Amino acid sequence: MIPPEILSSLTTALARLLIFPGLIFAIPAAWFFLWVERKAVARMQGRIGPPFMQPFFDFIKLLGKDSPQRSGVSGLLMRAWPLIAVSSAAGAVGLLPVLPASGGFQGDLILLLALLELPSMCIIAAGFSSRSIFGEIGSAREAVLSVSYNIVFLLAILSIAASQHTFSLSAMALLPASPLRLLGIVALLVCLPAKLHLNPFSLPNAEQEIYSGPMTEYAGPELAMWELSHGLEWVAATGLVATLIAPAFTLWWVAALVFVALSFAIVLLLSVVASATARLQIDTTVRFYWQCTLIFAVLAVAAALFMRLKA
Amino acid sequence: MKLWNKLMCYSRRHSPWLFHMNGGSCNGCDIELVASLSPRYDAEQLGVRLEGSPRHADILCVTGPITHNAVEAIKTVYGQVYGPKAVVAIGSCPATTNVFIESRTLAGPLHKHIPVDVFVPGCPPRPDAIILGVAKAAEILSERAAKKLPAGDAAPVIVGACEANCASGAGCACSEAEKKREAETKEVQA
Numbered sequence: 016m017i018p019p020e021i022l023s024s025l026t027t028a029l030a031r032l033l034i035f036p037g038l039i040f041a042i043p044a045a046w047f048f049l050w051v052e053r054k055a056v057a058r059m060q061g062r063i064g065p066p067f068m069q070p071f072f073d074f075i076k077l078l079g080k081d082s083p084q085r086s087g088v089s090g091l092l093m094r095a096w097p098l099i100a101v102s103s104a105a106g107a108v109g110l111l112p113v114l115p116a117s118g119g120f121q122g123d124l125i126l127l128l129a130l131l132e133l134p135s136m137c138i139i140a141a142g143f144s145s146r147s148i149f150g151e152i153g154s155a156r157e158a159v160l161s162v163s164y165n166i167v168f169l170l171a172i173l174s175i176a177a178s179q180h181t182f183s184l185s186a187m188a189l190l191p192a193s194p195l196r197l198l199g200i201v202a203l204l205v206c207l208p209a210k211l212h213l214n215p216f217s218l219p220n221a222e223q224e225i226y227s228g229p230m231t232e233y234a235g236p237e238l239a240m241w242e243l244s245h246g247l248e249w250v251a252a253t254g255l256v257a258t259l260i261a262p263a264f265t266l267w268w269v270a271a272l273v274f275v276a277l278s279f280a281i282v283l284l285l286s287v288v289a290s291a292t293a294r295l296q297i298d299t300t301v302r303f304y305w306q307c308t309l310i311f312a313v314l315a316v317a318a319a320l321f322m323r324l325k326a
Numbered sequence: 327m328k329l330w331n332k333l334m335c336y337s338r339r340h341s342p343w344l345f346h347m348n349g350g351s352c353n354g355c356d357i358e359l360v361a362s363l364s365p366r367y368d369a370e371q372l373g374v375r376l377e378g379s380p381r382h383a384d385i386l387c388v389t390g391p392i393t394h395n396a397v398e399a400i401k402t403v404y405g406q407v408y409g410p411k412a413v414v415a416i417g418s419c420p421a422t423t424n425v426f427i428e429s430r431t432l433a434g435p436l437h438k439h440i441p442v443d444v445f446v447p448g449c450p451p452r453p454d455a456i457i458l459g460v461a462k463a464a465e466i467l468s469e470r471a472a473k474k475l476p477a478g479d480a481a482p483v484i485v486g487a488c489e490a491n492c493a494s495g496a497g498c499a500c501s502e503a504e505k506k507r508e509a510e511t512k513e514v515q516a
Binding site: 053057060061062063064065066068069071072073075076078079080081082083149220222225226227230231232233234235238 | 333334336337338340341343364365368370371373375377378379381382384408409410471
């Protein structure tokens with residue numbers, strides 16, 4: 016017999032992973048955000064842009080295309096990377112503390128950060144296992160980029176967590192707004208374009224230079240999975256910032272609505288920035304994160320630790 | 327199952343991803359292809375996306391009269407596009423080799439080497455004609471995939487530039503030459 020409290024927490028966890036904010040919500044949201052990005056870029060360029068259902072049509076079409084014959088261990092790995100990326104991004108979305116009292120555990124922040132990082136690890140591995148020169152260059156760029164922005168990204172999260180002495184997401188989401196938290200959110204927002212491969216940091220998939228980067232050798236259903244994982248990354252990354260910005264609500268539908276609205280606003284902001292900027296060189300990007308942004312992140316962590324000592 | 331097939335057919339028609347291949351073109355048609363994605367023509371409304379890798383593409387857009395150097399590359403890239411796929415020959419060059427006809431540096435026209443589905447004649451064709459050609463190719467591709475037919479089984483379609491452009495019927499300077507060139511294209515195919 017399973018004790019009732021374990022059963023109830025299990026059902027909550029499953030509901031979060033599968034229904035909201037998990038798969039049933041996250042997959043349509045992923046397609047919606049991909050559409051918002053393309054549409055916003057198009058509007059900024061004075062075009063009309065793709066129809067509403069475009070990412071969905073792209074996904075279905077890719078599922079119906081022939082897939083390449085792959086053999087051996089590297090073929091197996093190449094098939095596995097997109098699946099790992101999709102499942103980890105979906106897991107990251109499922110962990111977001113959107114609804115009040117939706118359960119959670121001490122340390123789920125660390126799990127969320129790991130799951131958010133896995134898709135880009137998969138992209139790096141995919142590019143190298145594809146053995147394409149463009150894939151390898153793209154992967155190398157992704158690796159350099161991920162080392163640069165992740166320091167800032169992790170320090171920003173850490174500063175918020177350290178100031179409040181908690182690694183639990185739901186506890187972090189419940190905290191009142193403070194200047195330190197604002198600083199952390201700004202630092203996260205600065206990292207998001209690099210995490211989502213958007214201009215001005217769209218180096219790994221710079222198609223005028225290295226075709227499609229790590230994705231060059233992917234086709235058909237595998238590419239569909241990559242598109243989906245990219246969309247889920249959108250949901251997870253913008254959702255993380257949205258849960259940090261959103262004030263705490265007791266009504267679940269208000270919380271859900273505010274979450275969606277905030278995510279939408281962040282997607283819009285990132286797309287507008289992406290369409291208004293041009294791609295930077297890799298060394299400029301690395302310098303930007305290591306020299307200009309890192310100092311603020313270090314300051315934020317120092318301030319957080321100082322606040323803890325004083326309290 | 328029937329619903330799924332219908333959805334797939336519809337999706338294939340509404341999401342043509344292009345790969346652009348230059349077979350020795352003078353760049354005129356290449357510029358027009360890019361112009362068809364620009365704000366004035368905005369092919370993205372049809373779901374068109376210019377892809378960096380032939381593996382991602384559905385439709386191969388070839389420009390130029392196909393030089394000896396380009397033949398092997400075009401065959402390789404055609405093989406790299408996964409099915410269902412279609413080929414659009416943009417401009418008069420890949421259709422007839424145009425003014426370079428009988429040049430010893432050429433191995434064209436294109437349909438001697440790979441099956442072509444849509445010809446968009448013009449020197450260069452207008453962007454709206456190119457968009458029409460791509461839409462036609464997407465339609466051909468989805469129908470062919472639904473019937474599980476091999477590539478290049480049907481006669482290619484010629485998308486006339488003039489009907490698409492001169493809605494006024496004013497008869498622009500190109501119309502006579504265009505008709506002649508289309509006739510030539512048909513002749514070469516026959």
